[in-house]
Amino acid sequence: MMINRILVANRGEITRRVFRTARRLGIQTVAVHSEVDAQASFVREADISVELPGNTSAQTYLNVDLIIDAARRSGADAIHPGYGFLSENPAFAEAVVAAGFTWIGPPPAAIRSMALKVQAKKLAAQARIPLVPGAELAISATDSEIIATCDQVGYPLLVKASAGGGGKGMRSVKSASEVVEAVSAARREAQSAFGDPTVFLERYLSGSRHIEVQVFGDAHGNIVHLFERECSIQRRHQKIVEEAPAPALHTETAEAMYSAATSLTRSIDYVGAGTVEFLVTEDAAGQEFYFLEMNTRLQVEHPVTEALTGLDLVEWQIRIARGEELPLHQNDIHRYGHTIEVRLYAEDPARGYLPNTGTLEVFRIDPAVRTDSGVESGSEISAYYDPMLAKVIAHESDRVTAAAVLADALRRSSIAGLTTNRESLISILTCADFIAGDTPTNFLDLHPELLTSGLDATSLDRHLVAAAISRTPVGDVPTGWRNVPALGEIHTFATPDRQAKYIVSLTWCRDGVTAKVDDGDPHKYSVIELDASLSTSPTSSLSLTCKGVTHHLHIDNVGGWVSIVDGTAATQWWVMPRYNDDSGGDASATGPSTPVPGTITMVEVAPGDHVVAGQCLVVLEAMKMEHRVVAETDAVVADVLVTVGEAVDAHTVVVHLVEPIGNESAE
Amino acid sequence: MAPVLRSRIDPADEVFTANRDLMLAALAEIDELTARVVGGGGSNDPAKNARSVARHRGRGKMLPRERINGLLDVGSPFLELSPLAGWGTDDPLGAGVVSGIGRVHGRDVMVVANDPTVKGGAQGPSAVAKGLRAMDIARENRLPLVNLTESGGADLPKQAEIFVPGGASFRNLTQLSAAGIPTVTLVFGSSTAGGAYVPGMSDYVVLVKDAARVYLGGPPLVKMAIDEDADEESLGGAAMHARTSGLADYLANDEADALRIGRDIVAHLHFSHPNQNRPLASSAPIYPIEELLGIASADVRHPFEAREVLARILDGSEFEQFKPLYGSTLVTGWGQVGGYPIGVLANNGILFSEESHKGAQFIQLCNRMNVPILFAQNITGFMVGTQYEQGGIIKDGAKLINAVSNSTVAHLTLMMGASYGAGNYGMSGRAYDPRFVFTWPNHRIAVMGPKQLAGVLTIVARQKSEAAGVVFDEAAFAPLRDAFQAQVESQSTALYATGRLWDDGIIDPRDTRTALTMALSAVHNTPVQGTDSFGVFRM
Numbered sequence A: 001m002m003i004n005r006i007l008v009a010n011r012g013e014i015t016r017r018v019f020r021t022a023r024r025l026g027i028q029t030v031a032v033h034s035e036v037d038a039q040a041s042f043v044r045e046a047d048i049s050v051e052l053p054g055n056t057s058a059q060t061y062l063n064v065d066l067i068i069d070a071a072r073r074s075g076a077d078a079i080h081p082g083y084g085f086l087s088e089n090p091a092f093a094e095a096v097v098a099a100g101f102t103w104i105g106p107p108p109a110a111i112r113s114m115a116l117k118v119q120a121k122k123l124a125a126q127a128r129i130p131l132v133p134g135a136e137l138a139i140s141a142t143d144s145e146i147i148a149t150c151d152q153v154g155y156p157l158l159v160k161a162s163a164g165g166g167g168k169g170m171r172s173v174k175s176a177s178e179v180v181e182a183v184s185a186a187r188r189e190a191q192s193a194f195g196d197p198t199v200f201l202e203r204y205l206s207g208s209r210h211i212e213v214q215v216f217g218d219a220h221g222n223i224v225h226l227f228e229r230e231c232s233i234q235r236r237h238q239k240i241v242e243e244a245p246a247p248a249l250h251t252e253t254a255e256a257m258y259s260a261a262t263s264l265t266r267s268i269d270y271v272g273a274g275t276v277e278f279l280v281t282e283d284a285a286g287q288e289f290y291f292l293e294m295n296t297r298l299q300v301e302h303p304v305t306e307a308l309t310g311l312d313l314v315e316w317q318i319r320i321a322r323g324e325e326l327p328l329h330q331n332d333i334h335r336y337g338h339t340i341e342v343r344l345y346a347e348d349p350a351r352g353y354l355p356n357t358g359t360l361e362v363f364r365i366d367p368a369v370r371t372d373s374g375v376e377s378g379s380e381i382s383a384y385y386d387p388m389l390a391k392v393i394a395h396e397s398d399r400v401t402a403a404a405v406l407a408d409a410l411r412r413s414s415i416a417g418l419t420t421n422r423e424s425l426i427s428i429l430t431c432a433d434f435i436a437g438d439t440p441t442n443f444l445d446l447h448p449e450l451l452t453s454g455l456d457a458t459s460l461d462r463h464l465v466a467a468a469i470s471r472t473p474v475g476d477v478p479t480g481w482r483n484v485p486a487l488g489e490i491h492t493f494a495t496p497d498r499q500a501k502y503i504v505s506l507t508w509c510r511d512g513v514t515a516k517v518d519d520g521d522p523h524k525y526s527v528i529e530l531d532a533s534l535s536t537s538p539t540s541s542l543s544l545t546c547k548g549v550t551h552h553l554h555i556d557n558v559g560g561w562v563s564i565v566d567g568t569a570a571t572q573w574w575v576m577p578r579y580n581d582d583s584g585g586d587a588s589a590t591g592p593s594t595p596v597p598g599t600i601t602m603v604e605v606a607p608g609d610h611v612v613a614g615q616c617l618v619v620l621e622a623m624k625m626e627h628r629v630v631a632e633t634d635a636v637v638a639d640v641l642v643t644v645g646e647a648v649d650a651h652t653v654v655v656h657l658v659e660p661i662g663n664e665s666a667e
Numbered sequence B: 001m002a003p004v005l006r007s008r009i010d011p012a013d014e015v016f017t018a019n020r021d022l023m024l025a026a027l028a029e030i031d032e033l034t035a036r037v038v039g040g041g042g043s044n045d046p047a048k049n050a051r052s053v054a055r056h057r058g059r060g061k062m063l064p065r066e067r068i069n070g071l072l073d074v075g076s077p078f079l080e081l082s083p084l085a086g087w088g089t090d091d092p093l094g095a096g097v098v099s100g101i102g103r104v105h106g107r108d109v110m111v112v113a114n115d116p117t118v119k120g121g122a123q124g125p126s127a128v129a130k131g132l133r134a135m136d137i138a139r140e141n142r143l144p145l146v147n148l149t150e151s152g153g154a155d156l157p158k159q160a161e162i163f164v165p166g167g168a169s170f171r172n173l174t175q176l177s178a179a180g181i182p183t184v185t186l187v188f189g190s191s192t193a194g195g196a197y198v199p200g201m202s203d204y205v206v207l208v209k210d211a212a213r214v215y216l217g218g219p220p221l222v223k224m225a226i227d228e229d230a231d232e233e234s235l236g237g238a239a240m241h242a243r244t245s246g247l248a249d250y251l252a253n254d255e256a257d258a259l260r261i262g263r264d265i266v267a268h269l270h271f272s273h274p275n276q277n278r279p280l281a282s283s284a285p286i287y288p289i290e291e292l293l294g295i296a297s298a299d300v301r302h303p304f305e306a307r308e309v310l311a312r313i314l315d316g317s318e319f320e321q322f323k324p325l326y327g328s329t330l331v332t333g334w335g336q337v338g339g340y341p342i343g344v345l346a347n348n349g350i351l352f353s354e355e356s357h358k359g360a361q362f363i364q365l366c367n368r369m370n371v372p373i374l375f376a377q378n379i380t381g382f383m384v385g386t387q388y389e390q391g392g393i394i395k396d397g398a399k400l401i402n403a404v405s406n407s408t409v410a411h412l413t414l415m416m417g418a419s420y421g422a423g424n425y426g427m428s429g430r431a432y433d434p435r436f437v438f439t440w441p442n443h444r445i446a447v448m449g450p451k452q453l454a455g456v457l458t459i460v461a462r463q464k465s466e467a468a469g470v471v472f473d474e475a476a477f478a479p480l481r482d483a484f485q486a487q488v489e490s491q492s493t494a495l496y497a498t499g500r501l502w503d504d505g506i507i508d509p510r511d512t513r514t515a516l517t518m519a520l521s522a523v524h525n526t527p528v529q530g531t532d533s534f535g536v537f538r539m
Helices: A012-024 A042-047 A066-074 A091-100 A109-117 A115-127 A143-153 A176-194 A252-269 A301-307 A313-321 A399-411 A422-430 A457-470 B015-040 B046-058 B064-071 B125-141 B156-166 B170-177 B193-200 B219-226 B230-237 B238-243 B257-268 B287-294 B306-311 B353-369 B386-392 B394-405 B421-425 B450-467 B474-490 B495-501 B509-522
Strands: A005-008 A028-033 A046-053 A078-080 A134-136 A157-161 A171-173 A199-203 A211-216 A223-235 A239-246 A272-283 A286-295 A338-345 A358-360 A362-364 A370-373 A379-380 A388-396 A414-415 A487-492 A501-509 A512-517 A523-529 A540-548 A549-558 A560-564 A568-573 A600-601 A614-622 A624-630 A635-640 A655-658 B078-081 B096-102 B107-114 B145-151 B183-191 B204-208 B248-254 B318-322 B330-337 B339-346 B373-379 B411-420 B434-439 B445-446
Touching: A005 A012, A005 A066, A012 A042, A012 A370, A028 A042, A028 A066, A028 A134, A028 B107, A042 A211, A046 A600, A066 A091, A078 A313, A109 A115, A109 A286, A109 A338, A115 A252, A115 A286, A134 A143, A134 A301, A143 A176, A143 A199, A157 A176, A171 A176, A176 A199, A176 A600, A176 A624, A176 B421, A199 B318, A211 A286, A211 A313, A211 B306, A223 A252, A223 B474, A239 A301, A239 A422, A252 A272, A252 A286, A272 A313, A301 A313, A301 A338, A301 A370, A338 A422, A362 A549, A362 B257, A370 B257, A388 A399, A399 A422, A414 A549, A414 A560, A414 A568, A457 A487, A457 A501, A457 A523, A457 A540, A457 A549, A457 A560, A487 B219, A501 A614, A523 B330, A624 B107, B015 B046, B015 B287, B064 B096, B064 B107, B064 B145, B064 B257, B064 B509, B078 B125, B078 B183, B078 B509, B096 B257, B107 B125, B125 B145, B125 B156, B125 B509, B145 B193, B170 B183, B183 B193, B183 B257, B204 B238, B204 B257, B219 B230, B230 B238, B238 B248, B248 B257, B287 B306, B287 B509, B306 B330, B306 B373, B318 B353, B330 B509, B339 B353, B339 B509, B353 B394, B373 B421, B386 B394, B394 B421, B411 B421, B411 B509, B434 B495, B434 B509, B445 B495, B450 B474
Parallel strands: A005 A028, A005 A078, A028 A046, B107 B145, B145 B183, B183 B204, B204 B248, B339 B373, B373 B411, B411 B434, B411 B445
Antiparallel strands: A134 A199, A157 A171, A157 A199, A211 A223, A211 A272, A223 A239, A239 A338, A272 A286, A338 A388, A358 A379, A362 A414, A370 A388, A487 A501, A487 A568, A501 A512, A512 A523, A523 A540, A540 A549, A549 A560, A560 A568, A600 A614, A614 A624, A635 A655, B078 B096, B096 B107, B318 B330, B330 B339
C-alpha cells in the first residue's frame, strides 16, 4: 500500500512533526486549518492546505465531514490524526477508512475498545492487570448517591471523564463537601470537550508516579514495547515534564509493566502506536503498578522515546499503516542515556496557570536542544486552542546532565510577548527533589515555590538596566549626553502579566551610565555595544560592566517587548508607554469581568438576583478550561451583559452589579 | 584622508600634571555651582531651596530639567547653554531659566524652560538676556523653539532693568514665526501679565489643565482696574482658554500629557533639516580626550601647543594644515568634528602680520568652500612695537578683522586660554556673532593681561606726575595698582564671562568635541553659505 500524500487532521506542532517525517520519506503533505490559523507555520510548511471555515474546534479540527472532504479535494491518500482532536475518535477512523483513505492509526475497533475508560478498565482486568480502586457513576445518580459512591471509594479521589484525555473533564476531590460541584463541573467539561458527560471515580493514590509504556503493533501480529516514560509532574492533570527512563522504577517492576502493556495490547489485536498508562506506588514492601488507561494514538511526549531509542515513531506509524512489519524486533530495540522533555506553555503558573493569548513577539529556543513547536516569532496565540508553545527535549548520557542542559537551554531562549511557564520549568528542573528523582504526581502541590520566578535581585536589576539601555538609540553624539549633570531619564517596564512595574532611571555620563531601579541604590555601568546599532536592529548584543564584572547579554526589542538572555537568566519585559495614553482601555472596566477571552458557557444569575461575595456569576470556557467569574462583594444583579454561547474578549464586564439595598427583606 | 597629527605630550610631565590638577580643581568648583543650579531654589540657603523644590513637587510638578527630559527623545543629548548665567551678579545663579539644544523626533530644537522653584520663575536681567540669546540661536540656526513656561513674569524689584529690553522677547517670538521657524509654548503654571504674550505670540500653545494660568491682569489687578471680582479660572484657566478664548490650541491633562503633545507638535511640523552637509562617518580622535585637562595651561601666560588640542578634538586626529611654514603662530587647516567638515584657526602665540594675512586668506577660502570655521582662541593680542607698527600691523590686523566680520559661514569659538585685546576680535570673539562660544575654565578675557594693564596704568600715572613736576610716589601708588590688577583679574575669569553671557557656557574640556558636534549639528539646520563680499582689504 503506497502513501504519497498525507493529510494531517490537526494543527500546530504535531502537524509540523508529522510533516517532517513525511518529507524525509518522500511523502507530500496537506494541512487543514481554521481561519485564525491561516498564517500559522504548519500551514505555510504544508505542500497543500485547505481552510476549514470557522474557528472553534467543533467547526474545524473536529469536523469529520469537512476533513474527509478536504482530503478528497487535496488528493491526499492517507490521514494522520496527530494527538487530541479526532485522534481517538473511532467514528472518524471508520469514516477515513470508509472514504478509501489509509488511516495512520489503530483499527477503529481497537480505538473503540479503549475509548471509554470504564470499558478499558474491564479489558485490563481481564488481562489481569491491577486497577486503581474506583467506581462508575451513573449519569442518573442523585447527589446523595454520588456522595455515597465517593465515600465508598474514599478520599482524596479523582472524578474523570470516561471519554476524556489530557486532563479535561477531570476534577480532584478532597472531601465529601466538594463532590457534587466537582462531578457536575467535570460532566460539563466532558460534555463540551468530548460530547459525553459520563464520569467515573478513582481513588487518588498519594505519592504515586505516572509511568506509561510505549507500545507498537503491526498488522502481522507483532507487538513490541519501547520502554517507559515517567510523566508524574503535572499541573491541572496535564503533564508538563516527561522523562525516560523513569528514575526510581525497579527493573522488575518495569519488566512487569512492559509485559502487562504488551499483553493488553495483544488482547485487543492492536495495530499502530499506543501507550498504556500506569500509576506506580512504592512502600516498604516494594513497588506496585495499577492500570490507568490506554491511549490509542501517538502521545504528545513521544519525542522522549524517540530521543531515548533513536527511532522515529511517526515513521513507524507510517510504515505500519502501509502494511509493513514492525521495523525492529523487541531484542533490537535499545535505549541510550536519559531524556527529559518539558512543555512550554503560554500560561501563568503563579496565577492558576491562567492561559495567555496574544502575539508571541519573540520566540527563539536555544538550538542546543530538540524543539518541537508550532509557533515562531510573531505567531498569534488564540484563545481557541491549547496554549502549548513548544516541547523542548534534552537527551544526554545521564539524568542530571539532561536536566542541567534543558534548564540551561530554557535560560538561553529568547521569549517575549506572552507570559509563559518557562521560569517555573527552570525552577523544577533545578530543584533538589527533582534532581534526586523524587517526583510523585503531586510534585507541584508539594513545591508551590516552583510556580514563581526565582530571579535574584542583581540579575533583575541588570536585565532592567539592559532593557532600558536597549531602548535608547545611538546617535552622532554620546547617548544621552549632558554637559550639565541632569536628572535621570525614566524608562518603565512591566512584567508580562502586568502585575509588577519597575522604573529604571538612567543618567548618562562621559564613560557610562548610572542606573537606578525603583528606589534602589544607583550603580554605575559601562556599556559596550557588540553589534548593529541598538536603534536600528531588533536584535542586539550588549556587554554591561558593573563593579568590574561584565555580563554579555542578547537583547530582542520587538513590538513593545524586550527579551533579555544572558546565560544566567532570561527575562522579558513589556515596555510601558512613555506618556499616559488617555484613550482609555481596560482600566475603564469596572465590575466582574472575564479573565481571559473565551466563550460563555453558563450564566448563573439573572437581573434582580442577590449575590454574595464569591458567588459564581458566569462561567466561560477558554482553551477547554472553565473559568468562573465571581462576585467580589455582596451585591444585586442590575443587568447581565453576556449570553450563553457568546464569544467575549478578556476584561469584558459580564454582569452589572449594584449595591444591595439594606433591610429590603426585613420584617 | 588628511594626515594624522602627532602628539608629543608626556602625561607624566610636571607641567602637564600641574595643569591637570588645577583644571580638575576648577572643574570641581564649576560642578559644585552647577549642582546648585540643577538642585533648584535659586537662593544661597540650601534649606530654603529644598523647601521650594518640595513645595513645587508637592503640587505634582516636575523640575525644568525633568520636563526637558520628558520632551526630548529617549537618549537625546542636551547641550545646556549658559548654565551659570548670572554668576557674580545679584540675579540667581543660572538666572532661573534653563535653555539648550536637544532632539525631538530626531530634530534639533531650542528649549527654554523656566525654573519655577527660583523666585517663582520670575525673570531678572540675566534671565532676559539668556532668553534673548536662546532666541538668537534659534533664529540664526533655524531651530524650532519650545518654551516650557511657568513664570511669575518680571522680577518686579528689577523691573527698570528689564522692562525695556525684555520687550524684545515678544517681538523675537513673532519674528521667528515670520521667518518660518516654529514656536511652541507649553504652559505648566503661571504665565501672566507680560508673560502672557509668550503663549500669545507662539505658533502653538498647550495649556496644562488645572495648572496653567494665563492672563494679562490677575484678580487683584482686575479688582483695582475695573472693580470686578474675578476668579483665576475664568480669568486665565487652561480649560477657559481651550474652550472660550481660543488661546490654547491643546488642553493637556497633566504635565506629561503636555510634553507628549509638545512632541506630537514637533513631529507634525515636518520642519526639515536642509539635508546638506549631513555628517560623514566619523571616528574618535586617536589620542585620549582626557589629556586636554593637562594640555591647556592653567596660567594663560604659559603658551601651549594648539595642535595638541586639535589632536583631541578632530575626528581621527586628522588635520590638513594650511600654510604650516608661514605665520606659524596661527595654525590653520581643515578637519572634521563629528563628521562635519570644518576649517580651523587656532592660536599658537601672538598675531603678527603674516598670521593676519594667513588668517584672512584662510577665512576667504572657507567662505568659498561653504565650510564652518572653528576659532580656537588662546591669544594675547596683535604684536606691538616700532618694527611691527612700521610693518603695518594695524593694516594687517584690519584684514583679519575684516574677513572675520564679513564671513558668512557659521563661526564657532572655543575659548581655550587667553583672549586679550584685538586678538579677541580677530578670532571671532562674542561681538563678532559666532553661532556659539564655549569656554574652558582656565580662560581669561580682558582688553589686556591684568599685570600689563596695571603696569600701563602705573606708567601713565608716573608720566602724569612727572609732567606736573611732582616726584612719583611708587610706594603710595602700589596699593592702588595692586587693587586695580586684582579687579581686572576678577573681571577676566571664565566665571565672570559666563555670568554675563559673554559665552554660551563653560564646558569641561573633555566635552569639547561633543559640544562642538552638537553646535555643528545645530548650525547645519541652515545652509552653510559663504560669501565673496568682504570690506575693502587695506593693502
